[in-house]
Amino acid sequence: RKEVEQDPGPFNVPEGATVAFNCTYSNSASQSFFWYRQDCRKEPKLLMSVYSSGNEDGRFTAQLNRASQYISLLIRDSKLSDSATYLCVVNNFNKFYFGSGTKLNVKP
Amino acid sequence: GAVVSQHPSRVICKSGTSVKIECRSLDFQATTMFWYRQFPKQSLMLMATSNEGSKATYEQGVEKDKFLINHASLTLSTLTVTSAHPEDSSFYICSAKQGKRTEAFFGQGTRLTVV
Numbered sequence: 001r002k003e004v005e006q007d008p009g010p011f012n013v014p015e016g017a018t019v020a021f022n023c024t025y026s027n028s029a030s031q032s033f034f035w036y037r038q039d040c041r042k043e044p045k046l047l048m049s050v051y052s053s054g055n056e057d058g059r060f061t062a063q064l065n066r067a068s069q070y071i072s073l074l075i076r077d078s079k080l081s082d083s084a085t086y087l088c089v090v091n092n093f094n095k096f097y098f099g100s101g102t103k104l105n106v107k108p
Numbered sequence: 109g110a111v112v113s114q115h116p117s118r119v120i121c122k123s124g125t126s127v128k129i130e131c132r133s134l135d136f137q138a139t140t141m142f143w144y145r146q147f148p149k150q151s152l153m154l155m156a157t158s159n160e161g162s163k164a165t166y167e168q169g170v171e172k173d174k175f176l177i178n179h180a181s182l183t184l185s186t187l188t189v190t191s192a193h194p195e196d197s198s199f200y201i202c203s204a205k206q207g208k209r210t211e212a213f214f215g216q217g218t219r220l221t222v223v
Contacts, residue, residue: 032210043114043201043214044152087151094140096203096212100151 001026006088006099014107017078021102023071023088032091033064035073037084038101044087047073078106110136112204114215121192121222129187129218131202137182138204142212143175146199158185192222 006023013019025033036044048055050062050071061074071088083106088099111134121127131141140159144152156172158164158179166172176188185204189196199219203212 034211041199041219043217046211046213049211091210094205095154095157096142097154098144098152 002099003027003092003097004088004090004099006102008100008102010103010105012105012107013078015078015080017106018074018076019078019104020075021073021086021088021104023073023099025069025071025088025090025097027090027092028066028069030069030090030092033071034089034091035060035062035071036087036089036098038087039084044089044098047086075104078104080106080108082106110204110206110211110213112138112202112213112215114202114218116218117216118219119221121220123193123222124191126188126190127192127220129189129200129202129220131185131187131204131215133183133204133206133213136204136206138185139182139207140205141179141185142203142205143177143185143187144201144203146201146217152201155187189220192220194222196220197222 033050035047037047038044050064052064054063059076063072085101085103087101113132115130143155146152155170156164156166164177179185201217202215205212
């Protein structure tokens with residue numbers, strides 16, 4: 001079983017839409033969680049960390065549910081520049097495991 | 109934010125030769141560095157984890173004699189792909205982590221093509 005599972009998408013949404021991505025992880029002992037963004041043929045860049053209490057950064061909201069081993073990312077008011085692949089990342093004992101990524105296409 | 113520089117960004121080499129990729133943390137001390145490989149339309153696969161001054165820990169299925177990792181200082185780790193073959197062609201990315209901080213920051217990646 002994969003450490004981290006994500007819906008690969010693609011999610012095709014119009015500008016201004018709200019879109020949500022989900023991710024599940026298999027190791028209940030995982031310590032920390034992140035969303036990264038990867039543009040085509042570029043390196044991943046940290047978007048935000050994910051906490052049980054939920055955290056928000058502008059149009060982005062991340063949530064962690066430890067009981068269900070589930071992580072989510074909500075993007076409000078989508079912009080064209082949000083088009084990218086969003087990677088769910090889990091840290092197990094100092095090793096980072098990546099989901100396969102969810103591709104988002106925001107269209108005018 | 110923390111900056112990680114990876115070099116070269118792109119390399120083409122002949123089958124059987126060796127290629128060295130450098131990963132540097134520019135504005136922080138990287139106690140742990142990670143090396144990943146990413147094939148087209150696939151996720152990043154962790155190859156190995158290295159802590160400064162000690163031997164790298166390789167993931168299952170990754171040949172340590174083929175992918176030599178050196179983390180000799182707190183700001184530099186190198187990955188050497190030895191006796192490269194066309195199937196080693198991939199996007200190799202390093203990331204670095206500082207001490208007890210939980211985030212990792214990525215280099216720009218190296219696209220290796222073995223012909």
